Amino acid sequence: MKKRSIFARFNNWxxxxxxxxxxxxxxxxxxxVINYLKKEEIKRVDILVNAIKFQQDAVTPSLEVQGLLLNIYSSNTTIPVIILDKNDQVIExxxxxxxxxxETKDVVELAKKMEKKYPAIEIKVQGGNDQFVYYDNSKVLNYLQYSPYLxxxxxxxxxLFSFWFLRTVKKTDEGYLWAGLAKETAHQIGTPLSxxxxxMEIMKLENPDSEGVVEIExxxxxxxxxxxRFSKIGSVPELNDLDFNKTIQDNFDYLRTRISKKIxxxxxxxxxKILVPHNKILMSWVIENLVKNAVDAMKGEGTLQMSVFERNKNIxxxxxxxxxxxxxxxxNNAFKPGYSTKKRGWGLGLSLAKRVVQEYHNGDIKISQTEIGKGTTFRILIKKEGS
Known part of the structure; x- marks a missing residue:
């Protein structure tokens, strides 16, 4: 079982x-991809700047050159561009x-913001009134910057949803499996029991007061x-028992005669009197599982204390x-289905006990205290009637 647990943990990691x-x-x-698109936009801006430089330097450009320069300028339909002179006058x-x-003030302010992201490109102009080209990412590229994280x-x-969904399906399937196994067990026990x-009725006719007859009964x-008990697993039980003290006392009386005298x-x-809506048969199963686990942990010798008390309107x-x-x-693993520290354990007792308490009685069961070499305390919490 431990090897299986380690293997499952490795798979999870x-x-x-x-x-x-x-x-x-x-x-x-x-x-x-986004960095590549950024570089491509920067190249397009460089081409635009070079076209403007060429237009400034050319004395009388031909019609073909003028058309080419116009196409380069008009082809930019996405990249924000602002051209200012050295006196921050808006040119384009x-x-x-x-x-x-x-307005001029707003355009200049936007240009200065663009400069914080990309340095302005200077264009030397005859006469000394140099121009500066400011630019930013296109709107599409700005949106794409957040796409990797989204x-x-x-x-x-x-x-994570798939993992949760598959785990939920697995737990549901396991629940159906254990419920089916429990009902089949109840069915198999029922035949020889009848x-x-x-x-037993025949033996009673012959010697009704025999000690053997009484014990077998x-x-x-x-x-x-x-x-x-097994037949109730997988179905919603009726919580029609109220005398909680009697349920606990009956379990104690039965178990005390069947565990080691050294305990x-x-x-x-x-x-x-404590009145708590519960199912006596299933609650007895929970108590019996806890006591048997305690007896096994003590190896048949030690002290075992069971106590019932009220706290904050809970039992x-x-x-x-x-x-x-x-x-x-x-x-941490004690209540997980299939987990057991015993060589011959199936790891079902505590997991079924947890299901009985939590799902059927709307309560809770946990290990409230444990220490190596000193013992363990299991605690069951059940809400009082009307609380």
Whole structure:
């Protein structure tokens, strides 16, 4: 079981690493594409600047040259460009935002902002009134700058959702599997149990007061209870039992006679009546699982204390043993289906106990305290009637 757990943990980390690698790859590749587009826009601005320089230097450009220069200038329909002279007088501007005020002061202010991102390109002009070309990314490129992060976030969200969805489906399938297994077990127990009840009635006719008959009858009743427990898994049970004290006391009385005499098993229970809606059969199963785990942890020798008390309108049941205790990892995994520290354990007892308490009784069950070599305390919390 431990090897399987380690393998599953390795798979989880491998999937996480692959997800991270995919997201990083998308962000890097998108960033490279955007940087390439930036360089292409800068080249287009350089071509435009060179065209303006040529126009300034040419004395009488031919019609073909004039047409070419006009095409170069008019082909820029996306890159914002502002041309100022050395005295910050506006000579030309193009592709500014539609809602932008084109007053001289505003245009100059925008040009200075552009210069913080890209240095202005100087154009030498005869007469000394040099010109400066200011430019910025196109609107599309500005939007694309955020796309790698949005895309990475989207992909990461998709993977996380897929992981959550598959895990939920797996848990649901496991739930159906265990419920089906439990019902089939109840069915299989029921067949020989009916036969045993028949033979018991025959034995009663011959010697009704026999000690063996009495004990066998108790065990048959126990088997009937176990069968009923399994049959209730997977269906919503009725919480029609109210006397919580009696449920705990009956379990204590039954278990005390069936565990090692070397275990000092005690019960502390309120003297007043506690009314809590619960299913006696399933709650008895929870208590029995906790006690059996405690007995195993103590290896048949030690002290075992079970106590019931009220706190903040809740009923708490604690099962405290003096056994071997748990490590932090063992405590974190104790209620997971299939997890067991025993060589022959199936890892179902505590997981089913958790399901009974949380899903059927709207309560909680946890390990409230554990220490290696000193023991473990399990705690059940059940809400009082009307709280």
């Amino acid at each position: 491998f999937i996480f690493a692959m997800m991270t690698l995919v997201v990083i790859s998308i962000v890097i590749s998108s960033t490279l 501007f193009k592709n500014l935002p539609k809602d932008f005020k084109t 895309l990475g976030l989207f992909v990461l969200s998709y993977f 036969s045993m009840i028949g033979w 108790k065990d048959i009743e126990r088997l009937r209870t176990i069968s009923e 000092d098993f005690t019960l502390q229970i309120p003297t007043y 708490l049941v604690e099962v405290k043993d003096s056994g071997s205790g748990m490590t932090k990892s063992q405590a």
